[in-house]
Amino acid sequence: MRREIAHGSLLREANIPPTSSLLDPIAPVLENRPLGADHFLLTLASPSIAAAARPGQFVMVRLPDRLDPLLARPMSLHEALPPEESLPGRIRILHKVVGKGTSLLASLAPGQSLHLLGPLGRPFEIPSPGGSDRALMVAGGVGIALFPFLVPALLAGGWKPILLFGARSAPDLVTRDAFSRHGVEVLTATEDGSHGTRGRVTALLEERLAGAGMIYACGPDPMLRAVSRLANAAAVPCQLSLESAMGCGFGVCLGCVVPVRRAEGQAYARICVEGPTFMATEVIWE
Ligand SMILES: Cc1cc2nc3c(=O)[nH]c(=O)nc-3n(C[C@H](O)[C@H](O)[C@H](O)COP(=O)(O)OP(=O)(O)OC[C@H]3O[C@@H](n4cnc5c(N)ncnc54)[C@H](O)[C@@H]3O)c2cc1C
Ligand code: FES
DSSP states (O other): OGGGSOHHHHHHHOOOOOGGGSOOSEEEEEEEEEETTTEEEEEEEOHHHHHHOOTTOEEEEEOTTOOSSOSOEEEEOOEEEOOBTTBOOEEEEEEEOOSHHHHHHHTOOBTBEEEEEEEESBOOOOOOOOSOOEEEEEEEGGGGGGHHHHHHHHHHTTOEEEEEEEESSGGGOTTHHHHHHTTOEEEEEETTSSSSEESOHHHHHHHHOTTOSEEEEESOHHHHHHHHHHHHHHTOOEEEEOOOOOSSSSSSSOTTEEEEEETTEEEEEETTTTOBEEETTTBOOO
16 A cells, blocks of 8 residues: 555655644653553643643654654543643543553653653544534544543533443443543443443444434444444444554654545545544545
8 A cells, every 4th residue: 555655745745743733742640540451541741732632633652761662652632631729731641551662651650751742633523513413422442542532522512422332341441430420421332241232332323323413433443444334324424533553643654544535536644644533434444
């Protein structure tokens, strides 16, 4: 796929964020709370990113003073909190340990710091509700990470958000109680039947799809592909947050491209700059 890209034109279009939007390069760790065995909720002091970030954006994180892993890792913004009392503006990252980078993130403790680049990427769009004010948030596994930041924005925009959360097993359904506490209806599906409906989250989506005004989805590619198919068939607008391994995070390495539909035909888009949010109608699943 990489060979077919017009490298020259993409590089010319490379939209490297201006320095002023790459904020808080060093962020002190305030808390790193384990949520079950594999998930961690990391709170960082990052006043400028917390003030500038919008739901759906991400940061590239890297441990200072280390060459291994060499590349920074992309992480969605889970929450952005304003300053309060003695606390500065903070961001939260929810991450799952899958390899070397995320194992190192899990080992961080207050007193240490992270290198951050961000906020990066295209945020979710929150249009005014039309015929229906029901917004379905479809999360698969650690795809749940970006939804707590989206909820207040949806509520402020006049939407009624409902969370459809699917995972392999009950322990993977992290942070779901926080949604219920904020009055968001939560429906769960687990593949082993240990919580909620047995099966996939797309079964819950099929039940709730009729009459929805917008769908927001984040999770593994097979889930996003199935969500896109259902949403497009029902003509419900659907925004996806795509993932990919990333080299740079700001448009120059071309390590994160996906095929998309454009008015002029098939093209390639960089998940880090043109995404990570895309309309389900524009992504081409091969
Ligand atoms: C825009 C964006 C936002 C993200 N937000 C979050 C988040 O909020 N929380 C979170 O836990 N993760 C998130 N991810 C995924 C996260 O970046 C990867 O899990 C992480 O880079 C893995 O690093 P590692 O060094 O631990 O694993 P590696 O040693 O690099 O890889 C370990 C295993 O994970 C797989 N892997 C690596 N990257 C990805 C990926 N992007 N998607 C699926 N599998 C992958 C590899 O193929 C390998 O099997 C996001 C990714 C993107 C692109
Ligand atoms: S172009 Fe480098 S990660 Fe997207």
